[in-house]
Amino acid sequence: MLQTGSSVSTRESIHSAAAQLFRSRGYSRTTVRQIAAEAGTDPALVIRHFKSKELLFLETMHLTLDDEPLLDVPLERLGERLAELLLDLGGSARGVFLALVHGSNEPHIHDRLRDTHEHLFVEPLRRRLSGPDAGIRARMAAAVAGGLLYALWVAGDQGLLRMDRAELVSRYGTLLQDVLTPRTS
């Protein structure tokens, strides 16, 4: 194999520098030259390694959720557990989510956001539900979950942000629970 020693390390330098910058500054506000500088290399090399800024973005911005907590909880506590999961989702997840939302003006990034929404929220919930409208309920719960992240992070609702976490978990938990397993009033 031809020398890959140096290439791998610089490629990874670019990758991690890009991930950090995209998370903290978003897609449009981070420049290829910034990434190159942070990685200690040349802007041209960034493009050479990842073809384009957009592909680099797509390669670095992955949002995953450990869905074990959603699987091992009894069905009647699924809403509460999901609420906990969402409100504990801080740090890097926030940056990735916002970068995807903000960048989704770009078609490919929009596709990525759609996929993320699907297999981050819809699918795990769908697997826990049964009944003819299980799909619909899963999608609605996913929309409610996304709505929480939207209100907190995208819209920046100060009222919700300042709320006591326990109360928010409780209220949003029962709300999600009602969507997932409706009370047949």
Add this chain to the structure above:
Amino acid sequence: MLQTGSSVSTRESIHSAAAQLFRSRGYSRTTVRQIAAEAGTDPALVIRHFKSKELLFLETMHLTLDDEPLLDVPLERLGERLAELLLDLGGSARGVFLALVHGSNEPHIHDRLRDTHEHLFVEPLRRRLSGPDAGIRARMAAAVAGGLLYALWVAGDQGLLRMDRAELVSRYGTLLQDVLTPRTS
């Protein structure tokens, strides 16, 4: 008065051209030169009239909601009415909402989105509610409402988009109603 005849008309040409382009192509994908061409004028004039592309964006992208339908409906049908309102919100409102969401990487646009969320959803609902937790319920309902628009337009959930409108109104209506006026189970 000094000649304002021509200036007003070109200024309005720029305004409407910008509004249309921002709505259909978003903030980052519409260029000042495109706006100028559409308005039949010069890129420099666009900046001269509106100081910057961002200020032009803020001046054109306003999202308003006719909240009368939320005021004249009995309280126990507020959720359903809100769901109808959200799902009828098509056309230009969709473009403005998406432009704000996508552009809110920019701090000033983020402020605008926060204000819009506040006085489009939170305030009208807050006014219809009473009780010690009225503010919280209004904010949560606003988050759910935003979540619907997020799932439909930002994430582009195909499952929800293909759903029967009447069923979506019914399901989301009762969901919102439960948030606004909780059943004390």
Add this chain to the structure above:
DNA sequence: GAAGTTCGGTCAACAATGTTGACTCCGACT
């Protein structure tokens, strides 16, 4: 060991972007 090929790296350049400044022009007021 010599030649050659392939890849990482550097540099300069390109087109397109938002924005600015210099300059012209024309209508309005003194």
Add this chain to the structure above:
DNA sequence: AGTCGGAGTCAACATTGTTGACCGAACTTC
């Protein structure tokens, strides 16, 4: 008549993503 202010035009600037030309080193092949 003259001057003043704002609208319009044009050329330029810095910055953006991206490309192509070159260089050097390491591995392969004879």
